Amino acid sequence: MHLTILIPAILNGLLTGAVYALIALGLTLVYGVLHIINFAHGAMLTAALFAAFFMHKLLGLDPYIAVFILSPAFFALGYALQRFVIGPAAHGSDSNILLVTLGLSVVIENAMLHFFRADTRTIDVPYGFSVVPVAGAYLSVPRLVGFGVAVLVAVLLWALLTRSDTGKAIRAVAKEKLGAELSGIDVSHIYAVTFGLGAACVAIAACLLIPTYYVNPHVGTGFVLVAFTIVVLGGMGSIPGALIGGLFVGVVESLCGLYLGESLGQIGIFLMFILVLLFRPSGLMGERA
């Protein structure tokens, strides 16, 4: 196939992949620390998309401004959910946490279905269809912004985890809970901070998506399925793995869409998922058990 088609497809794949990576980042962080898959991640993304949608619709706030309100708000929401709902309901058992997040996702999605109906909605922003030429391809400006912000968030998250005391405490709790408790780390606080960071990631992703995407009560599920693939591909709990895995999955999806037709683009992701599970179950950057 001609390069003038191939290069734009790869670049577009990278742009999509970065936002996938951002969603996967939240999922992998929570998995790495709490050792559970947060089934409410998709519902939280949907809620964040609706929040960004209504902030634009009702308050006239641009999503790129709303992100500065929504990311701290979702951090607080995630913190409170873990600290006051999931944590207490789990009674210290990981399988309970799993069920509680599953239950939460059902409640959140159906509440949105009830209040907002099943309609698919979009917002109009002046830059929604702007493009810039990059390496012979015309790339969408909002999706370029999405790429830049997603990579920036990944780098900031990495810096937080490796440089700050709170970040080090998160990594400590992930691997050695008793040792962390005996060092004076408040484990339930760290769990809640981690959950809050995961929620903040989806809030940022939502603000990056909404200018070029749509929202309905089930939109988050599709993203989280892809994000879960990325988490496994990159290595469960690995931040660099989520970033690289996300970009990779974006490109695979885009190329499969190119060769097999747009509607079959995601087949490549799941084929790759099966191959990874067969040949490298610990993921690209994951630690072997």
Next chain:
Amino acid sequence: MPANPLLKVSGLHAGYGEVEILRGIDLEVGQGDIVAVLGSNGVGKSTLNLALSGIVKARQGTIEFDGHAIHRERPPAIVASGLIHVPEGRRIFPNMSVSDNLDLGSYRRAAKHRAQNRERVFAIFPRLRERATQRAGTLSGGEQQMLAIGRGLMAEPKLIILDEPSLGLSPLLVEEMFGMILRLNKEGLAVLLVEQNVVQSLDIVHRAYILEHGSIVMSGTPDELRSNADLKRAFLGL
């Protein structure tokens, strides 16, 4: 017995679920003291330590530390008060560097003196300085034990609980470890040494308690305990 003990445990009961492990423990550690709790596997030594650090809830009885009742406190508050527990099996953070492990020792307490305390730990354990940037999981067993104690020292403990520091070390390293614990105590640190290694522990402590089936069955100075016929038979194999 110290007149104004730093740690005073009275009638402590604790356990897991239906099972009661500790059945009324009384124990005291004074300022600058070095005291051992001795007993074989499964008599409740680790449960005692976990109860002292608030991980396992006290069901009955009281724990006073530095003039305050701590038996209802959560672990972070107990660490903040200066009671530091270096657990059995080291429990270091294997995925993090040696210096990050040490930094987290001062997460709750003495964070302001972090750099200076790290230097002090490196002076006590020069091996840790050589390995400062290495992942802690790649250290040898002896080095991991040094790191666990070093992490505890980073919090400027008033009392340090050492749970089985000699476990899994070579005889030579055990000797070295006990010598180091004695030196720390000589510098003024109060130590509660919880050990199976009766003979070597009795060589360095002021007093010892013998724990059996969740109760203290004997206590006294090393000389008193060494001359006790029951203890000789049960622990010293004499």
